Amino acid sequence: MHIGFDAKRYFLNATGLGNYSRTTVRLLHTYFPENDYYLYTPRTSDRSGILQPGEHVHVRTPGLPTGRMLAPLWRTFLLGRETTRDALDIFHGLSHEIPYGLPQTTKKVVTMHDLIFLRHPELYNRLDVAVYTAKYRSSCSRSDTIIAISQQTKRDLIEFFNMDEHKIKVVYQSCDKRFYDRIGDDTRQTIRKKHDLPSRYILYVGSLAERKNVITLIHALGRIPRESRPHLVLVGTGNRGYMTRLHAAIAQEHLDQEVTWLGQVPGKDLPGIYQMADLFVYPSLFEGFGIPILEALFSKTPVITSTGSCFREAGGPHCLYTTPGDVDELSQAIARVLDDSNLAATMRDKGYEHALHFHEHQVAKNMMNVYTSLLP
Known part of the structure; x- marks a missing residue:
């Protein structure tokens, strides 16, 4: 199986979303080493816990300098097309988002961690709430399956985004x-x-x-x-x-x-x-x-x-x-x-x-x- 990941936070985020990304990829590579894993990121790092490229681990970065300089646009609109050469069976957005332009033959999975910005909007500014809502709702709608990290998140997806409960699978996390x-x-x-x-x-x-x-x-x-x-x-x-x-x-x-x-x-x-x-x-x-x-x-x-x-x-x-x-x-x-x-x-x-x-x-x-x- 060829499995791709939006790996920006895998490489560049030191806390919660980065830890989730690194743990998820490490566990899959450890327990299912027969698969090929593709990590798509605007740039890499040498952060602790990063898998090194090898026989079944492949790191993909933008081919042109403009992709690296305009990382958000690359992740959202160009990354999908770049996956074509890897013939992915699964693309997994590990933190709320999946790109546009993924091949129709690739099944799309997105992990939703929480909708705190809707549950407690008083903790966020209005622009952030509007942007997060639009981006995350779109990713959920375009995915084949949504992974919720808790039953609470699943309930929130149903309540706030009106998602079909049968499309949502709860997969709990582990710690390091x-x-x-x-x-x-x-x-x-x-x-x-x-x-x-x-x-x-x-x-x-x-x-x-x-x-x-x-x-x-x-x-x-x-x-x-x-x-x-x-x-x-x-x-x-x-x-x-x-x-x-x-x-x-x-x-x-x-x-x-x-x-x-x-x-x-x-x-x-x-x-x-x-x-x-x-x-x-x-x-x-x-x-x-x-x-x-x-x-x-x-x-x-x-x-x-x-x-x-x-x-x-x-x-x-x-x-x-x-x-x-x-x-x-x-x-x-x-x-x-x-x-x-x-x-x-x-x-x-x-x-x-x-x-x-x-x-x-x-x-x-x-x-x-x-x-x-x-x-x-």
Whole structure:
């Protein structure tokens, strides 16, 4: 089988959509090595996790300088014609879009991660909402199959785009396989020293943006008595406006000496940072899936996240769920886990069991089943 991908974010995006793209391609190449995989991108990079071109991996870039300089136009209007020479059976747009001009003989698949811009338009400017709506609706309409990364995303596609539910297949994600293994004590201590981590801490990993709702976590910690309150470690970055608000909330709660900002950290250090945490808190308002939840569960770290959206799909029955924005409810949940070692142990063990449903071999199989269902 010849399978092509829109690989711009595979090569050039360091966070969520890029991670999804790299993981998807890696899993298919690992578990189904007999196929040929074609990666179409305006330019390449040497980012960690990139497959090198070889017998069954082919990288395609624009043949003319104008294609590289006008990358958005190339991806949308010229890429489709460039796939002709590769005789693709499947073209998969990994992040909301598929190009125009793909051969009629090529089956078209698009992954839709979320429609947050329609579910929470107040978080976006009007022009972005209009552009995303037009582009994503068009890609969904022109595809043969839509992959939704959660049941929540499937419901949103039906509600907002009026898509036929039979055209939508839910294929869950996995996280990077580095989270599957336990980190040795010596490596943990090296990571602790490198990042100056305290002996006990609550962890948040993700972008620092308004919809991630980290300010609620700051205020919730302020409700916990100081003598029983662990440090907070924040992994991620955000824009200046939201970072200013976070700093103001930290000052308001007198937590200046109790918050560690790590920014972006090397991927190889993340499993150790998760595994040493007493608790992972993910207070987001809305997500397409929530990969950090899965990373924490594989790390055997107790998780508190939000009610609604897709969070229970990712977290399962043994996380704690609180109403987004409810400071007191989140504070009480944090205190409950920190004060009850038996509860924390159950959350670790049962959470890990739930995470195994998202192991990469099952994810790869589910994705390949979608592809093969489209072929004669």
